[in-house]
Every structure is written in structure tokens, then in C-alpha cells.
Amino acid sequence: MxxxxxxxxxxxxxxxxxxxxxxxxxxxxxxxxxxxxxxxxxxxxxxxxxxxxxxxxxxxxxxxxxxxxxxxxxxxxxxxxxxxxxxxxxxPMDETHDAGVDDGHEAAAQVRMLQQVIARLAPLDRALVLLYLEERSQREISEILGISETNVATKIARLKQRIRTELG
Incomplete structure (x- = not known):
């Protein structure tokens, strides 16, 4: 300091x-x-x-x-x-009006669902998803998080599958 x-x-x-x-x-x-x-x-x-x-x-x-x-x-x-x-x-995330969502709010509801899934992830996994969504390279993610590029690729693939499964 x-x-x-x-x-x-x-x-x-x-x-x-x-x-x-x-x-x-x-x-x-x-x-x-x-x-x-x-x-x-x-x-x-x-x-x-x-x-x-x-x-x-x-x-x-x-x-x-x-x-x-x-x-x-x-x-x-x-x-x-x-x-x-x-x-x-x-x-819990702000759960306003999910029932009876019309087309105009469907995208916002999907984003909220994705946020809820991400919020339940372990801290390292959440960081991986954040950096992946920021379109950071596997190399940069590796440097930021201090894990190998191979580990980054494996974890991202598993997280994508997990998120797909949870979003149904």
C-alpha cells in the first residue's frame, strides 16, 4: 500500500x-x-x-x-x-414477471436464466465463463487465471455443456 x-x-x-x-x-x-x-x-x-x-x-x-x-x-x-x-x-436474483413472458421480454428472461445458472457456478468457473463471454483467448484466460490453456479449453467445454443442460 x-x-x-x-x-x-x-x-x-x-x-x-x-x-x-x-x-x-x-x-x-x-x-x-x-x-x-x-x-x-x-x-x-x-x-x-x-x-x-x-x-x-x-x-x-x-x-x-x-x-x-x-x-x-x-x-x-x-x-x-x-x-x-x-x-x-x-x-435469489430479481425474479420479476417470469410467468407469462411475452416475446418482447423473452430475451430478458433468457438472460436472467443464464445469469442464475452462472451465479450457481463455482468462483473459478464463473470467472472462466465471464472471460469466455468477453471473447478472451484461451491463452489470455490461462494467464489471467493461472491455469494451463488445455485446462481452460477442457473447462470451457464442460461448462458450456453444463449450461446447456441446465437451461434445458
């Missing part, structure tokens, strides 16, 4: 600019790991704080987004574990 405090003004500006440019990563991860709007905002803020603390040690030889995803997912998974230990249950 001391490193971030001693950053130059230029380094602080650079961090702020890059954070603004890639803030979608924070929100995507927060939305994937927290259902309540307040929890999402808290998680996004915690991710930003951890990125700030880690910024001075960032290896510029590595892709910035890979580093950001790695930090964001580590924070999200840690927060999820803490919440799971505390709560020991899943909070």
Missing part, C-alpha cells in the same frame, strides 16, 4: 486514465460476482482500490487488461468466499 502513496503525479494520472479507459472490466466482474446493487458498487470500489495498490508493481511487459482481470477476479473471488462463509446461502 505504501508504494501507491509514493507514486508520482504522472503515475497517478496515468493510472486514472487507464482505469477510466478500462473501467468496464471492473463493472463486468462486479456484476458477475455481486447481485445486489450496493454490493456491486462496493466490489467495484474494492477492485479499483486493489488495482491502485498494485499499480506500482504492474509489469508493463504484460498486457494491461490481463493484469486488470487477474486483480479484479482475485478480489471478486475473495469477496465471494468471505460472503459465502458469512451468509451460507445464495441470494
Amino acid at each position: 505504501e508504494l501507491a502513496v509514493t507514486m508520482t503525479t504522472e503515475a497517478r494520472r496515468e493510472f486514472a486514465t487507464l482505469l477510466e479507459l478500462h473501467r468496464g472490466i471492473l463493472f463486468k466482474v462486479a456484476n458477475s460476482y455481486a447481485r445486489d446493487p450496493v454490493d456491486r458498487a462496493d466490489l467495484a470500489q474494492e477492485i479499483a482500490a486493489q488495482l491502485w495498490r498494485a499499480w506500482p508493481a504492474y509489469d508493463r511487459a504484460r498486457p494491461l487488461t490481463t493484469w486488470m482481470y487477474r486483480v479484479a477476479l482475485n478480489v471478486a473471488i475473495s469477496q465471494l468466499r468471505i460472503r459465502s462463509l458469512r451468509d451460507r446461502h445464495l441470494v
Whole structure:
């Protein structure tokens, strides 16, 4: 934490600019790991704080987004574990009006169903799905999550089948 405090003004500006440019990563991860709007905002803020603390040690030889995803997912998974230990249950997604869904709302209902399936996945599996849906390469997913590319490919194939099965 001391490193971030001693950053130059230029380094602080650079961090702020890059954070603004890639803030979608924070929100995507927060939305994937927290259902309540307040929890999402808290998680996004915690991710930003951890990125700030880690910024001075960032290896510029590595892709910035890979580093950001790695930090964001580590924070999200840690927060999820803490919440799971505390709560020991899943909070249901917002289930508004699923019965009698018309064509205009069918896509939204399908998205909600997919979100519910993803929310039940283990943290690592959820991270894999998030990165896959972000169209990240298997190599980048491997680097972000610290698992082999072969493991990424195998897990993604199994997760796709599991999701298909659960969505019926």
C-alpha cells in the first residue's frame, strides 16, 4: 500500500486514465460476482482500490487488461468466499414477471436464466465463463487465471455443456 502513496503525479494520472479507459472490466466482474446493487458498487470500489495498490508493481511487459482481470477476479473471488462463509446461502436474483413472458421480454428472461445458472457456478468457473463471454483467448484466460490453456479449453467445454443442460 505504501508504494501507491509514493507514486508520482504522472503515475497517478496515468493510472486514472487507464482505469477510466478500462473501467468496464471492473463493472463486468462486479456484476458477475455481486447481485445486489450496493454490493456491486462496493466490489467495484474494492477492485479499483486493489488495482491502485498494485499499480506500482504492474509489469508493463504484460498486457494491461490481463493484469486488470487477474486483480479484479482475485478480489471478486475473495469477496465471494468471505460472503459465502458469512451468509451460507445464495441470494435469489430479481425474479420479476417470469410467468407469462411475452416475446418482447423473452430475451430478458433468457438472460436472467443464464445469469442464475452462472451465479450457481463455482468462483473459478464463473470467472472462466465471464472471460469466455468477453471473447478472451484461451491463452489470455490461462494467464489471467493461472491455469494451463488445455485446462481452460477442457473447462470451457464442460461448462458450456453444463449450461446447456441446465437451461434445458
